[in-house]
Amino acid sequence: MTDRLPGFNTLAIHAGAAPDKSTGARATPIYQTASFVFDDVDHAASLFGLQAFGNIYSRITNPTNAVLEERIAALEGGTAAVAVASGHAAEFLTMNALMQPGDEFIAADKLYGGSINQFNHAYKNFGWNVVWADTDDPSSFERAITPRTRAIFCESIANPGGVITDIAALSAIAKRHNIPLVVDNTMATPYLIRPFEHGADIVVHSATKFLGGHGNSIGGLVVDGGTFNWAGDDRYPALSQPRPEYAGMVLSETFGNFAFAIAIRVLGLRDLGPALAPFNAFLILNGIETLPLRMQRHCDNALAIATHLSRHAAVDWVSYPGLESDRYHGLARRYAPLGSGAVFTLGLKGGYEAGVKLVSNLQLFSHLANIGDTRSLVIHPASTTHRQLTDPQKISAGAGPEVVRLSIGLEDPADLIEDLDAALSA
Known part of the structure; x- marks a missing residue:
């Protein structure tokens, strides 16, 4: 093929996937395994130290999940993605990478009820504070920004009312204050709306819904747009400060425009554990094809x-x-x-x-x-x-x-x- 980017229908079927090298299987296999064998001690050390990409343990990476991650990143136009256990897990790991105790984020008031409950109650256990703004009045988001604000959160199409959010207007506000815009794209899917094209920095999904499409599996996704500059920004220490668990590595310096996805994987999935089962990834992949x-x-x-x-x-x-x-x-x-x-x-x-x-x-x-x-x-x-x-x-x-x-x-x-x-x- 030429260098032309394939169309949406083609990406929905082929992105991230190839015939299995060992068996020739055309459908993506279900790698139903807990862990993976290392080539040798040096190979293991390079994986654990983030000097090489590969599989260690299915809580962190899995080949079936990796195809799903590459496919949604391609469909959304992001730089990388991470598959997780549910849409709630996608929201939680996103905020875990952005927030410290005492920090705030601004959320649109027209959201899925479960997200409203999660933001109002569960997040208080971590010292994360939500400030609500009027979805229909972008200026209300700007008025709510304080020195502790770390993100703006909205849904592209709000559940349950089907409200269309003016993503570009919220993006302009977020950029003026140099904070990331997080968009839940569950209801629209990238077929209808691609939030990165309108200024979003991070996209989350409940893959349980239209991506899987058949009501048979639970899953979530976090997609990194690669558009936010985390380097040297002390408000986001997970990305901008040396990580002691990785020998002082600074994720934003090492991984550049997909550092946020790396943070979700190696700081979120690794320690908090809401991993997506490979079988569910397989079902969601099949759903995305149509x-x-x-x-x-x-x-x-x-x-x-x-x-x-x-x-x-x-x-x-x-x-x-x-x-x-x-x-x-x-x-x-x-x-x-x-x-x-x-x-x-x-x-x-x-x-x-x-x-x-x-x-x-x-x-x-x-x-x-x-x-x-x-x-x-x-x-x-x-x-x-x-x-x-x-x-x-x-x-x-x-x-x-x-x-x-x-x-x-x-x-x-x-x-x-x-x-x-x-x-x-x-």
Whole structure:
């Protein structure tokens, strides 16, 4: 092939992968092993000292996982990636590399409920403090910056409301203050939005969702954009200061534009341990091969169903940026021209009780706490995923009492509409 970068569809199938050298197997093998044999003592020493790349122990590196890491880095346009046990693990290891006790990060207020809970409560155990800003008002992020701010965090498409975030506006603020912008790209996937192209520095994923795409495996990913200069910045000692466990090595000096990914691996995975199982990496890799096809069908189906529900007598409102009437439609056309994703919310005129009844009456839609499956899914966030939040927090996160979240799958849209109509009538 020429030096031309392959297209997205080609990368989704081939990036990071090659026929197995020892067996000729075309599919990436599952290297279901805990550890790896060293060539000799010197080889072992070079691996442990970060003087050479290779496999030591599957908590830190694994050949199956490495293919997944190379593939998502290629699809996102990053310099390197690290596969971890879950999306929550990806967020946690990212903050572990950025934060010290007493530090702060600014988070958009429209986020997945589990992230809100993690940021508000679990992170306090580490002395990490979240400051909330208004997703719809980029200036609120700038007003929240203090000398202790170490990152800005947002979702490209927010869960559950399908809100499109103005990534470029947040990036401009982050760059003015020389702090990294972290974007959770789970809902969009790189098929719809590539945050690095809009100024992000780090991308995280719950690979459990659309990347894997079949609801059969848990996984997370951290992607290094290679765009932030960590060298000499005392605010980020994990990257800019000598590491005593590696004979005084400074990761930013040694590894340059993929130093953040190295920090996630050798300081995060090594010591905290949320490793991705090779079998799950294999399943997620298989899912990514059909990502472009699935995401387009997801988006097409979602637009058809959101349009139908926006006209239904039992529905008060629909929040889906693909609708021309939606307040985020302009941002959707700018950031996600191929489609606005598969997940959206609607508000029922009957409020909380109507939401509970709807999820109980649907037949094709599965009532469960996940998104991004081939199957269509439904949940009432106020009674489930966002239950732990206060009422004002629920409303701020787009999960008020009347809200139902739909994750539209790959079924025939006419069948999904018939199921929804029957359940709403009931």
